[in-house]
Amino acid sequence: MGFTLNCSEDGTILRPTLVPPSPDAHKYSKGHAMVWSGPALRTGASRLSAQAALAVGAGVVTIVGEKVALAEHAAHVTAIMLRETDPDFDFIDGRVSGFAIGPGAGIGVQKAVLKVLECRVPSVLDADALTAFESAPDILFAAVNLTDVMTPHLGEFQRIFPDIDVKDRQSAARRAAERAQCVVLLKGAETWIAAPDGRILVNRRASPWLATAGSGDVLTGLICGLLAQGVPAFDAAAIAAWLHGDIGVRAGPGLTADGMIGYIPLVLRSCLNDAPEHVTGSRT
Numbered sequence: 565m566g567f568t569l570n571c572s573e574d575g576t577i578l579r580p581t582l583v584p585p586s587p588d589a590h591k592y593s594k595g596h597a598m599v600w601s602g603p604a605l606r607t608g609a610s611r612l613s614a615q616a617a618l619a620v621g622a623g624v625v626t627i628v629g630e631k632v633a634l635a636e637h638a639a640h641v642t643a644i645m646l647r648e649t650d651p652d653f654d655f656i657d658g659r660v661s662g663f664a665i666g667p668g669a670g671i672g673v674q675k676a677v678l679k680v681l682e683c684r685v686p687s688v689l690d691a692d693a694l695t696a697f698e699s700a701p702d703i704l705f706a707a708v709n710l711t712d713v714m715t716p717h718l719g720e721f722q723r724i725f726p727d728i729d730v731k732d733r734q735s736a737a738r739r740a741a742e743r744a745q746c747v748v749l750l751k752g753a754e755t756w757i758a759a760p761d762g763r764i765l766v767n768r769r770a771s772p773w774l775a776t777a778g779s780g781d782v783l784t785g786l787i788c789g790l791l792a793q794g795v796p797a798f799d800a801a802a803i804a805a806w807l808h809g810d811i812g813v814r815a816g817p818g819l820t821a822d823g824m825i826g827y828i829p830l831v832l833r834s835c836l837n838d839a840p841e842h843v844t845g846s847r848t
Contacts, residue, residue, distance in 0.1 A: 565583065565589070565594060566582075567583070567790065567793075567803050569799040569803055575764060577766065577768075577769065577802050579810075579834065580807070584836070592623055592659055594621060594622060594623030595621075595789075595792030596626070596661055597614075597617040597624070597662040597785075597788045597789050598626045598663045599613045599614040599617065599628070599788065600629065600665035600666070600676060601628060601629025601633045601669075603632075603670055604633045604635075606633075606670065608668060609781040610668050611641065612667070612781040612782050612822065612824075612825070613664050614641070614785060615785065615825045616784075616786050616825060617662070617664065617785040617786070617792065618789065619828035620785070620790060621789055621790075622788070622789040622792040622793060625644045625645065626647050628649055629649060634646045653683065656680070656685060660683075660685050660792075661686065661792045661793075662685065662686050662789065662791035662792030663683075663686070663688070664690070665687065665688070668781070669691065673693055674703075677707075681709075684711075686713075686791040687711075688784050688791065689704075689713070689714050690714075690716075690780065691780070694720045694724055698723040698724060701725070704724065705743060705744045705745065708744055708745065710745065712746040712797060713746065713747040713749060713787055713791070714749065715749045715780070715783060715784055715801070716748070716750060716751065717752070718751075721750055733750055733754070734766070737757070737764065738762065738764050741759055741760050746797070747801050749787075751780065754766050754770070755767040757798065757801045757802045763798060767805035767806050768809075769806050769809035769813065770812060771816070771819075773816055773817060774811075774812035776819060778821025778822065779808075782821055783805070786808055787804040790804055807828070811824050811827040811831055815827055
């Protein structure tokens with residue numbers, strides 16, 4: 565399965581194009597996404613990310629965490645694998661192709677973030693994975709690379725980029741990406757996605773019904789699942805932002821984060837259609 569990023573001439577992200585997997589595809593050819601679990605009693609956020617990564621097409625998804633946290637996950641998931649952490653991070657082997665860390669992780673996750681980034685697996689950093697570096701953002705910036713994506717909301721953005729004016733969010737996202745040398749997705753009613761080389765797009769496919777706890781964790785999982793399938797970081801962030809927004813548009817009132825997972829197949833199915841949006845200003 566593959567995705568093509570489409571956008572208009574003004575940089576607005578349009579419905580992406582979904583290409584079905586080849587007939588001989590198997591689970592590992594579709595990528596192995598891994599999600600870092602939060603501690604016991606804080607496992608829900610990472611579970612949402614893992615479920616989203618699986619639904620968006622990753623062939624294998626594993627939640628990695630402490631044994632007591634995995635016991636909680638085991639009561640909720642079936643198609644998602646579980647693996648206990650180890651000090652040497654040997655659980656990140658050559659088959660892992662995308663990693664998500666931060667949702668529900670706790671602010672003591674700084675060491676784990678740096679170990680994950682050392683493995684050079686395309687990674688999504690969200691929530692606590694960003695806040696953990698509030699007092700030393702340069703350490704984080706030195707560790708990330710062009711294959712990684714940061715997904716801050718405004719508060720998290722200001723914690724790690726305190727000197728960047730956010731009145732102009734387009735400019736703020738671009739400056740942040742240039743400084744961190746990774747893709748930066750600045751969440752909001754309009755979500756801006758910037759790459760270190762100056763590329764920038766905006767997602768306007770959104771809904772106020774997405775303002776619900778756990779919604780950002782689903783976005784993190786969508787990006788992770790796309791990274792695991794080999795979608796480049798900038799494209800993965802932009803495509804995931806559109807898919808996430810389309811879920812909100814389709815679901816409307818009463819949307820909850822756990823309910824978002826069920827909409828992902830519907831959104832993907834719509835991307836198979838040969839709509840005019842697919843060919844207008846397309847980028848690969």
